[in-house]
Amino acid sequence: DSGVTQTPKHLITATGQRVTLRCSPRSGDLSVYWYQQSLDQGLQFLIQYYNGEERAKGNILERFSAQQFPDLHSELNLSSLELGDSALYFCASSVAEGRNTQYFGPGTRLTVL
Amino acid sequence: AQKVTQAQTEISVVEKEDVTLDCVYETRDTTYYLFWYKQPPSGELVFLIRRNSFDEQNEISGRYSWNFQKSTSSFNFTITASQVVDSAVYFCALTVASGTYKYIFGTGTRLKVLA
Numbered sequence: 001d002s003g004v005t006q007t008p009k010h011l012i013t014a015t016g017q018r019v020t021l022r023c024s025p026r027s028g029d030l031s032v033y034w035y036q037q038s039l040d041q042g043l044q045f046l047i048q049y050y051n052g053e054e055r056a057k058g059n060i061l062e063r064f065s066a067q068q069f070p071d072l073h074s075e076l077n078l079s080s081l082e083l084g085d086s087a088l089y090f091c092a093s094s095v096a097e098g099r100n101t102q103y104f105g106p107g108t109r110l111t112v113l
Numbered sequence: 114a115q116k117v118t119q120a121q122t123e124i125s126v127v128e129k130e131d132v133t134l135d136c137v138y139e140t141r142d143t144t145y146y147l148f149w150y151k152q153p154p155s156g157e158l159v160f161l162i163r164r165n166s167f168d169e170q171n172e173i174s175g176r177y178s179w180n181f182q183k184s185t186s187s188f189n190f191t192i193t194a195s196q197v198v199d200s201a202v203y204f205c206a207l208t209v210a211s212g213t214y215k216y217i218f219g220t221g222t223r224l225k226v227l228a
Contacts, residue, residue: 002159045218103160104150104159105157106156107156
């Protein structure tokens with residue numbers, strides 16, 4: 001158990017809908033990262049927050065947004081969902097940024113029908 | 114720009130064989146960090162090791178060992194006497210001490226250990 005929690009574990013929804021994925025980092029970790037892993041694909045970095053501030057953006061679509069709250073938990077919002085958004089979404093946390101080890105949550109499996 | 118290459122897409126071995134997973138990285142930074150993660154069939158990503166660019170000592174942890182060679186920009190991972198439970202996808206990753214704070218992941222190597 002990495003100490004990073006993600007909810008829900010599974011999510012099934014329809015095209016055009018909006019969903020919110022939630023992540024709670026390990027105790028003491030200030031940085032949160034979001035990744036998308038599509039079927040048979042590698043890990044695509046989406047976005048990173050540090051202590052409430054956005055710090056880095058990767059291949060995140062405009063339909064997706066995220067934020068980190070004062071209690072350090074983070075939410076990833078996915079809107080106008082398409083079939084291709086079906087994937088495993090991981091959250092990771094680290095103490096600070098850059099060189100620190102990232103510990104991953106169990107992931108949220110999103111299925112868009 | 115940083116890059117991580119895991120050229121082996123899939124490897125199959127028979128139980129008790131040794132297997133080496135290759136990782137080649139590219140970066141112009143002198144201070145960087147390399148990682149290996151394991152993703153078993155259950156899907157979670159498990160941290161295995163972190164190595165900084167100033168520490169070229171090889172590391173051994175049980176049946177796992179890592180060989181870091183700056184001269185060839187490689188950070189290879191060897192499993193000795195493989196077991197079925199080692200079956201997973203293994204990812205190598207790189208981050209640098211400055212810049213955008215992104216982790217750069219390789220595409221992963223799927224290891225199948227057959228009984």
